[in-house]
Amino acid sequence: MAAKRYCVADPEAALIDRLILEQVTQNSRVLDLGCGDGRLLCRLRDERNCSIQGIELDHSRVVEAIHKGVPVLQADLDEGLGEVPDASFDFAVLSQTLQQVLKPQDLLLQMLRVARKILVVVPNFGHWRVRLQILLQGRAPMTTALPYDWYNTPNLHFLSMLDFRDLVEETKLRIVREIPVIRGNPSPNAWAANLRADSALFVLEQA
Amino acid sequence: MASEFQSANGQPSDEGVGQVRTQFVDLFVSEPLVLESGEKFGPITVAYETYGELTPANDNAIFVCHALTGDAHVAGKHSADDKKFGWWDGLIGPGRALDTRKYFVICANVLGGCQGTTGPSDVNPATGRPYGMLFPFITVGDMVAVHLELARSFGIETLLAVIGGSLGGMQVLKWAARYPETLRSAICLAAAANLSAQGIAFNAVGRRAIYADPQFHNGDYYGTGGARKHGEEGPRYGLALARMLAHITYLSELSIERKFGRRLQHGDHLAYELQRETEFQIESYLHYQGKRFIERFDANSYLYLTRAMDYFDLAVHYGSLEAALGKTEARFLITSYNTDWLFPSTQSQEIVTSLLRARRHVTYLELESVFGHDSFLIEIEQLEQLVVPFLAETYRHALRTAAS
Numbered sequence: 001m002a003a004k005r006y007c008v009a010d011p012e013a014a015l016i017d018r019l020i021l022e023q024v025t026q027n028s029r030v031l032d033l034g035c036g037d038g039r040l041l042c043r044l045r046d047e048r049n050c051s052i053q054g055i056e057l058d059h060s061r062v063v064e065a066i067h068k069g070v071p072v073l074q075a076d077l078d079e080g081l082g083e084v085p086d087a088s089f090d091f092a093v094l095s096q097t098l099q100q101v102l103k104p105q106d107l108l109l110q111m112l113r114v115a116r117k118i119l120v121v122v123p124n125f126g127h128w129r130v131r132l133q134i135l136l137q138g139r140a141p142m143t144t145a146l147p148y149d150w151y152n153t154p155n156l157h158f159l160s161m162l163d164f165r166d167l168v169e170e171t172k173l174r175i176v177r178e179i180p181v182i183r184g185n186p187s188p189n190a191w192a193a194n195l196r197a198d199s200a201l202f203v204l205e206q207a
Numbered sequence: 208m209a210s211e212f213q214s215a216n217g218q219p220s221d222e223g224v225g226q227v228r229t230q231f232v233d234l235f236v237s238e239p240l241v242l243e244s245g246e247k248f249g250p251i252t253v254a255y256e257t258y259g260e261l262t263p264a265n266d267n268a269i270f271v272c273h274a275l276t277g278d279a280h281v282a283g284k285h286s287a288d289d290k291k292f293g294w295w296d297g298l299i300g301p302g303r304a305l306d307t308r309k310y311f312v313i314c315a316n317v318l319g320g321c322q323g324t325t326g327p328s329d330v331n332p333a334t335g336r337p338y339g340m341l342f343p344f345i346t347v348g349d350m351v352a353v354h355l356e357l358a359r360s361f362g363i364e365t366l367l368a369v370i371g372g373s374l375g376g377m378q379v380l381k382w383a384a385r386y387p388e389t390l391r392s393a394i395c396l397a398a399a400a401n402l403s404a405q406g407i408a409f410n411a412v413g414r415r416a417i418y419a420d421p422q423f424h425n426g427d428y429y430g431t432g433g434a435r436k437h438g439e440e441g442p443r444y445g446l447a448l449a450r451m452l453a454h455i456t457y458l459s460e461l462s463i464e465r466k467f468g469r470r471l472q473h474g475d476h477l478a479y480e481l482q483r484e485t486e487f488q489i490e491s492y493l494h495y496q497g498k499r500f501i502e503r504f505d506a507n508s509y510l511y512l513t514r515a516m517d518y519f520d521l522a523v524h525y526g527s528l529e530a531a532l533g534k535t536e537a538r539f540l541i542t543s544y545n546t547d548w549l550f551p552s553t554q555s556q557e558i559v560t561s562l563l564r565a566r567r568h569v570t571y572l573e574l575e576s577v578f579g580h581d582s583f584l585i586e587i588e589q590l591e592q593l594v595v596p597f598l599a600e601t602y603r604h605a606l607r608t609a610a611s
Contacts, residue, residue, distance in 0.1 A: 029566060051566055059572075063592055066570060069600040071538070073559065074572040083556045083571070085564040 012184060016095055017043060019179060019186055019201050020119055024048055028090035031115060033077055033107075034097040036061050038070030045070075053089070055081070078102045081110040089115040096121050096199070100154045108171050108204075117176070118204040124180070126160025126194040161194040168204060177203040223292065223300035224258045224307055227283035229323055231255075234356045243346040253357050254279045254323020255315035258299060259307035261361060266605060268363045269305055269598070270354055271295065271314040272371030272378035274584075275453075275512055276504055278322035281314040297587035304591040310367065310598070315357050317350040317378075319512055321437060321505035324353070328429065328437070328505040339507055340426035347374070347519045351382045355389060365389055367605065368598055372396035372583035373550065374512070377519050380532070380558070384521055387535035392601040394540045394594065396583040397547050399554035400528050400561075401520035406549060409456050410513040413449030417506045420445030426507050437505050446506040447497030454496045459546035459579030463489060528558065533565030538604075540597045541571045542590070544582040570597065 017040050024030055027049050032041050035054030044050040054072040056062050065072040073083060078101055092115035098104050099122060111118045130141040140150045141158060148154070159167075161180065168175055179188045180197030190196060232253050234240075239249030256279045261268060271281050273294070282299035284292055299305045305312050316324035319342065327342035334341070358366060369390050371379045376398020383393045402410075420442030422428055428441035455463075467489040471477070478486060485491035525531035532539075539562055543555035552573045562569040574589055576582035583590065 053563065053569075062570075062572065063596065066540075066593060067596040067600065069604060071568045071570050073570070083559050083563065085560055088563050088566070 013039070015181070015184060015186070016121055016201070019181075020093055020095065020121070021047065023119055023177070023201070023203055024050060024091055026050075029053075029088070030091045030093060031055065031084065031089040032093045032095075033081075033111070034094065035065060035070070035072060038065035038068045038072060040093070040095070041065075041070045042068050055084075077107060080106070081114055084110075084114045086113055087116070091115055091117050091119060093119045094121070095119075096123065098122050099157045099159060102156065104157060105167060105171055108167070108173065112171075112173065112204075112206060116205065118173070118202075120164075120202045120204065121199060122159060122161075122164055122202070123155075123199045124161050124194065124197045125158040126162060127198060128195045131195075161197060161200050164200075164202065168202070172207045173204045174207040175202055176205055177201075223296050223303070224283035226285070226287060227256055227258065227280075227293075228285060229254050229256055229279050231323060232357065232360060234353065234360065240349070240352055240356075242343055243348045244344050246343045248343050251318060251325045251353055252323070252329070253315050253318075253325075253353060255313060255357055256280055256282070256293075257314075257361075258282055258312045259310055261311040261363070264609075265361070265363045266365065266367060266609070267309065267602070268311045268313060268358060268361070268366050269368045269370060270358060270366050270382075271299075271305070271312060272350075272354065272369065272375035272382075273314060273317065274371070274373040274375045275516065276500070276509075277316075277375070278320070279314050279316045279324075280322075282312070295584065298590065298594075304587070304594040305370070305598070306595075309602075313358060313361070315354055317512065318353045319345045319350070319508060319515065321508040322503075326505065327426070327507035327511055336427075337429040339429065342507065342511060344514070345511060346515050347377050347381045348385055348524075350515070351378050351385060354378070355382070355386055358389075365391060367602060368392040368394055370394035370396075370594075371398070373398055373580065374516055376550075377402075377516065380521055381519070383535045383537055383539075384525060384531040387537070390535065390537045391605050392538045392540065392597065393535075394597070395555075395558070396542050396590070397544055397550050397555075397580055398558075399550050400522055400531075400558050401554075402516050403549075403551075403554065406456075407517045409453060409549075410517055413452055414510055414513060416448040416452070417442045417445035417510060420506075423506070426510075428506070437501065437503055442506045443501045446501050446504065446509060447494075449509060450500040450504075451493040451497045454493060456549045457580045459548070459577060461546060461577045462579055462581075465577065467492060522561075528561035529565045532558070532562055532567060535567070538568040538597070538601055539570065540593060541569065542583070542593070543571075543573050544576050544579070544586075545573055546577055547580045547582060549580040 029051040032054045035056050041052040045052045062074045092111040101107050179186050179201040180190050180193035181199045182196050233250045235249030235251050239247040280293045282293040282296045301308045316322040319326045321328050327338045331338040369379045369382050376395040379393045379395045423442040430440045470488045472488050472491040521531040522528045543552035559571045576586045578585045
């Protein structure tokens with residue numbers, strides 16, 4: 001069943017890492033929410049001389065992060081960032097996870113509380129092929145990296161770039177930069193991004 | 208604390224550190240220790256054990272801080288036919304979490320204790336009789352000062368790690384605050400930056416049980432003999448009662464339920480005898496714990512050490528937790544346990560928040576276990592999974608830093 005369906009292309013991890021790396025200034029303090037094995041944080045530490053901190057729920061990934069010397073808190077993003085003090089980071093990163101948390105707006109507000117700038121990467125379910133699939137096949141969208149069915153997917157929310165911008169406005173945030181990723185290429189200033197982008201990176205700050 | 212469960216989970220094998228013996232050294236001989244109270248005290252005899260070899264660079268030492276009623280005998284056996292291993296044997300040895308092929312591990316009995324290090328049951332040179340209540344007031348900071356002095360006596364200026372749970376974890380935190388440049392990492396398990404009001408409350412009842420025992424004699428209960436075994440004189444009932452109460456706080460509702468439930472100790476029927484004190488298995492178990500405890504512990508030490516625990520408050524001492532822990536470059540590994548109600552996770556999280564505020568290197572996990580506060584002594588494999596990479600990476604980082 002899944003094979004026949006169009007899956008929203010998840011950008012390659014390396015590409016997203018590079019995109020995020022480019023947005024983070026040298027020597028800054030960075031919090032990565034859902035840091036996995038700490039791969040991105042390692043690069044930020046080694047290539048940007050950043051002071052790093054990860055948060056990850058999955059136990060085996062936390063252990064992998066420890067193996068890399070990455071400081072990590074085991075915590076569930078759905079329970080907020082209670083242990084993280086106000087304004088303690090320059091950047092908070094949330095890569096391809098916002099659509100998986102119970103309350104995306106609450107998490108954005110928490111990120112704003114703890115960091116000056118927020119980097120968010122979200123999938124764009126406004127892609128024309130998703131639209132076409134719903135129109136012609138009457139099927140809900142999936143993504144390549146997470147080819148789950150609707151009843152077992154970690155993706156709780158389906159949003160487009162336009163939807164995300166609405167949330168940003170309502171949350172009293174400001175978009176500093178917006179980089180759509182089209183067929184694996186970062187394409188700032190692309191035309192009709194909401195129709196063409198598989199995902200997008202947003203840099204946000206307090207409005 | 209209780210190590211009765213140790214065999215329940217991963218029987219320590221004979222392949223550990225093998226046969227070891229507790230050693231003794233006199234410290235603060237020429238220059239007494241200035242206690243946190245301001246009083247001067249010395250010389251101090253310290254009972255300790257070591258495992259593994261110190262590198263020529265003295266850079267692979269790990270100090271283990273024991274909890275309230277622990278001792279220096281953390282791993283191995285004292286004799287070939289010894290039935291009991293050290294209290295954290297599963298964690299220490301060749302190929303174990305504190306790998307003795309790689310690290311030099313030290314553990315010492317705390318100042319004020321009764322397992323070889325100078326404490327209230329030792330003879331006061333001024334009177335020729337045991338100190339009793341004349342022993343000076345001691346703090347967690349004083350315990351750490353003695354530990355560090357012991358490490359220095361080996362030529363160690365910087366510990367690769369200081370590790371401990373409960374009161375041992377408090378020592379770890381105090382070490383990082385008081386001697387920030389002497390450790391590369393701090394592993395703090397099931398601990399807190401201060402003892403909660405609930406914890407003080409339990410300690411207060413335990414102490415009251417000792418004070419109220421007619422054999423307490425204001426701490427001067429040692430009799431006249433020379434060498435003396437614990438438990439032969441003094442407030443035996445009070446101390447046993449204190450232990451029974453404290454022991455409950457180290458367990459969890461779930462672990463007691465699983466291990467004992469409402470099962471009866473003798474037969475299947477209730478006896479309908481009011482004074483039968485060991486009718487339920489849990490009663491019998493607590494009585495046994497109390498009885499065993501008085502054989503190895505001194506009541507005055509219990510008073511002194513629980514008081515040191517009550518007084519411990521890093522934030523108050525240093526202005527804030529952030530100020531206390533912000534001076535060290537050490538990496539922190541902090542764990543709490545979901546069923547620990549004596550040192551609940553919120554207290555570990557408070558430490559984590561302060562470390563984040565101070566921009567320190569901190570790893571924190573709330574681990575799952577049914578064993579309550581005692582989890583850190585029992586869940587060896589769970590701990591090993593974290594400690595092995597944490598130490599290895601700390602060591603790699605230290606060597607890299609030293610090379611550059």
